Amino acid sequence: METKELILKESLDMFLSHGFKSVTMDEIANKMGMSKKTLYTHYKNKSELVAATSLHMCDHVCDGVNHIATNDDRNPIEDLYEIKAYVMRELKGDNSSPICQLQKYYPETHKLVHKKIYDFMDNCIYRNVERGLELGLYRDNINKTFVARMYFIGIQGIKDLSLFPVDQFPQDKLYDQYLEYHLRGIVTPAGRKILNQLTQTNHE
Template identity: 50%
Template sequence: MKEKIIEKSAEMFLNLGFKSVTMDDLAQEMGISKKTIYSHFKNKTELVHETVMSVFHEITCGIDHIREQSKDPIEELFEIKKFAMVHLKYEKSSPQYQLQKYYPEIYAAVTEKKFENMNECTVANLERGVATGVYRSNIDVPFISRIYFLCLSGLSDESYFPTDRFPKIKTMADFLEYHLRGIVTAKGAKKLDTVLNQQEDA
């Protein structure tokens, strides 16, 4: 039952927001009593924490699976973006904003984990891109990796990127192209154009 509660919580939190969903809402949606929820989680903060870490683990495992396929570095980034957008449901709410505002300690903990994981992933992607000739050999890998992380995190800030003006899916796609245009070689630019054309046709 605990796993089912976490699964439903993740769905509701990501669709409606961490603050918006109450324990009553969750109990009603699942057709169970609040007492059942509280038998597994002492309060909503604990539920949010376990749900956030569960979603983080699921996304990390999914990204690791994509990386294991050893795709072209450019294709890999597009596959990761697609996977993350589907699982985080960015179009329906701003879960990161609500998490940061109402559960700052949980937000800080998961952000640290996200940076560690994403930095390792991005550095590996950049180094492989340089080795295969699709990224420029003179790029500063640690600098670009950190800039990439900060920019992706910033895109979720509603105060700078309100969804009514900057739809999440388009904004993420625009940023990924912006990122790649700054580091690709001529060979990489051709590959990027091919991938973008395939995205448009899909």
């Protein structure tokens, strides 16, 4: 792996663990065992590094989600739970603090990432709904575009720590609760059986 890629990997790990604002270029250089001057030969400033790591993270997670969503070994309901587990692993439990820092201190980068994620998830959930309809797991009277967009709005909404403080709503359980809330509104009786099995397994 080239030096620039290693910097990207290590700095992203630090940003997700401690926040985009909190981590300094000095700390990244020390972690990499290099001088700050060497670091700046690859990324001219912290804003550039934050943008590069954020977009890299976005592309990586979207690729992983797409791989899950296009695997026909699972049904669409199972896909959503598998996607949730994957994203939580990749984003270190989806601690919202780094994303809040990105939005506050690097708003232009946050806008780019948010737009990219929205476009991807809108298409991904739309396809999930289509598969659910084809398999008779989702109700045939739902509006696919509406469901896809409401899913995205809900996912963004539960990240608001002022509404869902972690001490009251642990992240992993919160996402499970949201998925169940989302799915119970659109499943058929056949889909409900699958959902009941999954939620029972998650509660055990």
